[in-house]
Amino acid sequence: MALQRKKREHPTGNADFNELEDDAYESVGFHDHGDYFERKKRKLQNQNAALYRGMGESSVSNIFEGLSMAINGYTNPSYSELRTMIIQNGGTFVQYVGKKTSLSFLICSFLTPSKANQWKHHKVVTPQWIVDCIRNQKLLPWTNYRAVHPVASQSLLSFSDAFKEVVPQISEQHHESSEVEDQTQDALPSNDVGQTETKKMNDELPNSLKFLSRSAWHNYHLLNTPNIRKSTTQNPEFLQKFFNSSRLHHLSTWKTALKEEIQIMTTSSGLTSVRNVKSINTKHFIMHVDFDCFFAAVSTRNASELQLKPVAVAHGIKNSEIASCNYEARKYGIKNGMFVSTAKSLCPSLVLVDYDFDAYESVSREFYSVLVDTPNDYLKVISIDEALLDLTTHVQSFEDCANIAESIRKRVRTRTNCDVSVGIGSNVLLARLALRKAKPHNVFYIRDEDAYVYLQSLPVQDLPGVGPSQSSKLFDLYNAKTVGDLQKINKHILQKTFGANYGLHLYNISRGADTNNISNETPRRSISVDVNWGVRFVFLEDAMDFLKRLLQELLNRMSKCDVALHQLQLRVLKRAENAPFNPIKYLGAGEVTPLTKSAMFTSATKSFDILYRQIVNLYISLDVDPGDVRGIGLQASKIVKDSNNEQSFNFNAPLKTPQKKILPGLSNRQHTQGQGQEFDEIYEKKEPSPTDTTFVPSTPYNLPSASQMSPSVLAQLPQSMQGSIKRQLEVQNKKFDEIPSKLDPLFLKELPTPIRNEVKEDHEITMNKRIKLKTHARPNEKVPEETVEKIQQQDAFQKMLRPNKKEKKKNLPQVDLQVLEELPKEIQESVLEEIKLSRYDLAREVKMMPNPVVTFQQKQSIDDLRELVAIWYEKSPRGPNSHDVEYFSRYLGRVVREERNLLKVQALIRWLQQLNRRNKVGAWQMAIDRTVEAVQEACLIRNTPPLVLL
DNA sequence: CCACCTAGGCGG
DNA sequence: TTAAGCCGCCTAGGTGG
Numbered sequence: 017m018a019l020q021r022k023k024r025e026h027p028t029g030n031a032d033f034n035e036l037e038d039d040a041y042e043s044v045g046f047h048d049h050g051d052y053f054e055r056k057k058r059k060l061q062n063q064n065a066a067l068y069r070g071m072g073e074s075s076v077s078n079i080f081e082g083l084s085m086a087i088n089g090y091t092n093p094s095y096s097e098l099r100t101m102i103i104q105n106g107g108t109f110v111q112y113v114g115k116k117t118s119l120s121f122l123i124c125s126f127l128t129p130s131k132a133n134q135w136k137h138h139k140v141v142t143p144q145w146i147v148d149c150i151r152n153q154k155l156l157p158w159t160n161y162r163a164v165h166p167v168a169s170q171s172l173l174s175f176s177d178a179f180k181e182v183v184p185q186i187s188e189q190h191h192e193s194s195e196v197e198d199q200t201q202d203a204l205p206s207n208d209v210g211q212t213e214t215k216k217m218n219d220e221l222p223n224s225l226k227f228l229s230r231s232a233w234h235n236y237h238l239l240n241t242p243n244i245r246k247s248t249t250q251n252p253e254f255l256q257k258f259f260n261s262s263r264l265h266h267l268s269t270w271k272t273a274l275k276e277e278i279q280i281m282t283t284s285s286g287l288t289s290v291r292n293v294k295s296i297n298t299k300h301f302i303m304h305v306d307f308d309c310f311f312a313a314v315s316t317r318n319a320s321e322l323q324l325k326p327v328a329v330a331h332g333i334k335n336s337e338i339a340s341c342n343y344e345a346r347k348y349g350i351k352n353g354m355f356v357s358t359a360k361s362l363c364p365s366l367v368l369v370d371y372d373f374d375a376y377e378s379v380s381r382e383f384y385s386v387l388v389d390t391p392n393d394y395l396k397v398i399s400i401d402e403a404l405l406d407l408t409t410h411v412q413s414f415e416d417c418a419n420i421a422e423s424i425r426k427r428v429r430t431r432t433n434c435d436v437s438v439g440i441g442s443n444v445l446l447a448r449l450a451l452r453k454a455k456p457h458n459v460f461y462i463r464d465e466d467a468y469v470y471l472q473s474l475p476v477q478d479l480p481g482v483g484p485s486q487s488s489k490l491f492d493l494y495n496a497k498t499v500g501d502l503q504k505i506n507k508h509i510l511q512k513t514f515g516a517n518y519g520l521h522l523y524n525i526s527r528g529a530d531t532n533n534i535s536n537e538t539p540r541r542s543i544s545v546d547v548n549w550g551v552r553f554v555f556l557e558d559a560m561d562f563l564k565r566l567l568q569e570l571l572n573r574m575s576k577c578d579v580a581l582h583q584l585q586l587r588v589l590k591r592a593e594n595a596p597f598n599p600i601k602y603l604g605a606g607e608v609t610p611l612t613k614s615a616m617f618t619s620a621t622k623s624f625d626i627l628y629r630q631i632v633n634l635y636i637s638l639d640v641d642p643g644d645v646r647g648i649g650l651q652a653s654k655i656v657k658d659s660n661n662e663q664s665f666n667f668n669a670p671l672k673t674p675q676k677k678i679l680p681g682l683s684n685r686q687h688t689q690g691q692g693q694e695f696d697e698i699y700e701k702k703e704p705s706p707t708d709t710t711f712v713p714s715t716p717y718n719l720p721s722a723s724q725m726s727p728s729v730l731a732q733l734p735q736s737m738q739g740s741i742k743r744q745l746e747v748q749n750k751k752f753d754e755i756p757s758k759l760d761p762l763f764l765k766e767l768p769t770p771i772r773n774e775v776k777e778d779h780e781i782t783m784n785k786r787i788k789l790k791t792h793a794r795p796n797e798k799v800p801e802e803t804v805e806k807i808q809q810q811d812a813f814q815k816m817l818r819p820n821k822k823e824k825k826k827n828l829p830q831v832d833l834q835v836l837e838e839l840p841k842e843i844q845e846s847v848l849e850e851i852k853l854s855r856y857d858l859a860r861e862v863k864m865m866p867n868p869v870v871t872f873q874q875k876q877s878i879d880d881l882r883e884l885v886a887i888w889y890e891k892s893p894r895g896p897n898s899h900d901v902e903y904f905s906r907y908l909g910r911v912v913r914e915e916r917n918l919l920k921v922q923a924l925i926r927w928l929q930q931l932n933r934r935n936k937v938g939a940w941q942m943a944i945d946r947t948v949e950a951v952q953e954a955c956l957i958r959n960t961p962p963l964v965l966l
Numbered sequence: 967c968c969a970c971c972t973a974g975g976c977g978g
Numbered sequence: 979t980t981a982a983g984c985c986g987c988c989t990a991g992g993t994g995g
Binding site for chain 1: 970971972973974975976977978
């Protein structure tokens with residue numbers, strides 16, 4: 017099945033606003049990032065010119081005449097709306113501001129502190145100014161619309177005033193904000209919770225809403241519509257629903273399953289011999305068999321009246337992608353991947369058909385049984401509807417192949433009522449190119465002697481491995497449009513511009529030579545789960561919640577193949593800057609920036625707890641606003657067979673290889689220099705023998721399954737992640753209105769000065785830093801005894817709380833005991849069990865022990881600490897005392913190192929930034945910087961990714 | 967030179 | 979209502995030993 021990548025769809029005629037935006041943001045491709053910005057810049061410039069030209073009648077006024085304006089960051093009205101407003105009212109719109117001096121106004125809703133500083137000598141106004149000026153048809157005094165308040169003239173605000181300041185800022189941009197309180201009251205349960213309790217929760221929710229980013233705020237409103245909410249990650253059933261309906265997910269899983277199934281079938285039945293190695297030098301006969309418009313054909317296979325009409329398979333009716341369309345529809349220019357609305361405009365009589373995944377599977381089964389029955393040397397699964405056959409030892413000529421192909425076509429037709437096409441060539445590349453020519457419902461072969469000339473007329477995009485990116489690169493750099501043009505380019509030039517491997521590949525395939533010949537299946541090397549549709553979060557907790565479900569899904573898939581992982585990768589798609597909150601596609605990702613981060617595990621693991629904890633770290637380190645998350649993925653790599661199921665024989669496992677080992681790395685597998693060297697030999701050098709792994713156990717211990725997601729696990733998670741506010745109340749046994757009545761303004765100064773112990777500890781840890789960093793370098797690497805000891809020391813926490821160093825070995829700090837006592841008996845036991853187990857592996861980066869909670873001024877919950885910090889800020893309007901800053905920084909450092917709660921640290925620093933956002937007190941900014949610095953250092957010591965803030 | 971990381975691309 | 983943009987593999991190119 018030819019899955020068409022979505023191409024840019026250029027709006028015809030006079031583009032209106034939405035079209036401009038659609039095109040610039042949506043049609044470039046899903047995460048096509050190459051020179052996106054370059055193209056966007058050019059494009060926008062053209063669009064501006066076009067806007068100016070076509071202004072004649074659309075010009076509304078000239079109130080902005082002579083003024084040049086630029087837009088920065090998220091705005092409401094949107095970037096493009098503002099742009100039109102400015103231009104239509106006589107202003108000059110400036111793009112990508114280079115020289116600030118030439119600018120009259122900068123339009124923005126909010127500036128980061130560093131940006132604010134950068135723009136302090138300019139007129140920076142909120143978008144509301146533009147709106148109000150146009151509404152009043154005159155220039156209003158801009159000073160009433162400042163986005164940045166000058167530091168000097170700003171009077172100091174009291175704590176409560178500061179809160180009041182924030183609210184109107186939001187409501188000014190979102191007129192719906194008055195609804196918020198009503199809606200939240202409706203949304204909260206009022207039955208089994210006392211009335212005061214409910215009120216407190218209500219207070220708490222609007223309170224946290226005040227600090228939502230614009231994108232999170234947007235999502236909050238979006239998700240208030242129950243039907244929409246149901247279609248997003250907020251729905252606990254989302255993953256299942258999504259995967260059941262996702263064609264791409266089906267394609268992937270089908271392929272994986274088929275590969276395994278066919279391999280087993282052909283190996284055990286003896287119908288297909290394992291590929292003959294000596295035949296490398298003999299001439300091959302390769303056949304590529306593929307259904308014509310598979311989904312559409314299957315859906316209409318028993319409805320002959322539909323087969324004559326234009327038919328497309330899609331979910332929706334508007335901005336839904338066409339997965340497959342028949343040849344009748346293609347006559348109208350309809351293509352796979354096109355939006356239904358576009359297709360409808362090309363062909364109003366287009367018939368839309370639903371997916372029928374079960375039917376695709378059963379048709380495919382018939383298809384593969386025909387192929388398996390066809391005598392062959394090798395059968396390779398390409399996808400549900402597509403396969404390669406090596407017929408080398410069964411035929412003498414292309415004519416023989418063509419006869420077999422016709423026979424396959426006939427049999428498939430009889431059994432499925434669908435057509436396949438067949439391409440034949442002496443290698444995979446030529447067979448594929450022949451297939452293209454054969455379609456629809458035909459057979460075609462390319463002889464070697466004709467290949468070179470045949471290729472010349474093809475567009476470079478037709479070559480496998482050459483997609484939109486590489487073909488546009490070829491065109492931009494060498495003006496090469498056809499394979500003939502490509503043939504003329506010097507090999508070394510290709511290698512220089514496209515890299516040694518890919519350049520050579522291009523050189524070869526342009527001549528019809530296939531470097532990647534058909535080969536035996538290699539074991540899977542990674543397992544991943546991705547969701548890039550319907551992802552909408554408001555709070556950090558939403559993201560964490562979804563990540564838990566995603567991780568569970570990953571673990572389910574891993575357990576089906578009996579593997580554990582050494583490396584975990586988190587992938588987040590972040591809404592691109594300036595991309596609209598609502599993408600064109602309903603609940604789609606829109607234009608995004610992909611971000612990835614990975615973690616290594618010294619011993620292979622499949623433990624939910626261990627992995628989840630790392631995922632939290634990875635997620636935090638990516639520092640994406642929850643409102644901007646558009647997609648999330650987890651990938652398990654460096655996977656190893658899990659030793660628990662050693663007795664079960666696995667067909668896919670290479671023979672003679674030990675059960676537990678890292679699968680071949682890229683460099684081992686691909687580099688042709690290593691030819692002739694067996695994997696095992698390579699392994700022998702790199703893999704320590706089992707006796708070498710005395711310290712770091714290569715077998716992960718398995719936790720009692722009851723402990724997965726048990727309350728004991730929940731209890732050790734940061735409070736902000738523990739779901740609802742109600743549960744937070746229970747767990748912490750605290751009441752939100754118990755705000756410290758009134759604290760002495762000098763209380764911070766009277767605190768005990770830093771304790772000598774801790775200074776010593778800090779020093780010690782810094783000295784260990786280098787050794788520690790080394791230990792994570794490679795899985796299964798032996799860790800020196802000396803390091804272990806030091807790490808143990810480092811992990812011995814709570815020196816401040818428990819000055820008695822001899823208690824260190826006890827492993828159960830008082831804080832934990834308190835937590836433990838509150839838990840049910842059996843869970844207590846499970847926790848104790850975990851702790852017992854963890855004693856065997858103290859060097860483990862991720863520990864099973866609940867981390868100690870470090871208190872500060874007898875406070876430990878984020879909300880209490882925020883309260884404390886707010887009072888501190890309020891009471892020190894000119895800036896904090898430097899001792900207090902040190903004290904606070906040290907505390908945060910300990911939260912990183914000991915409590916290991918990066919969420920808390922991030923929340924507190926952000927809170928401080930938030931508090932200082934209005935007044936912008938320089939001394940406070942310096943204090944924040946110092947705090948961040950301390951936290952980064954702590955992250956370094958802990959060997960976790962640094963915290964990124966704004 | 968190696969091992970590791972992240973980004974990007976491709977196909978079905 | 980809309981809609982269901984996955985997933986495994988490869989290569990490049992940077993960093994740090």
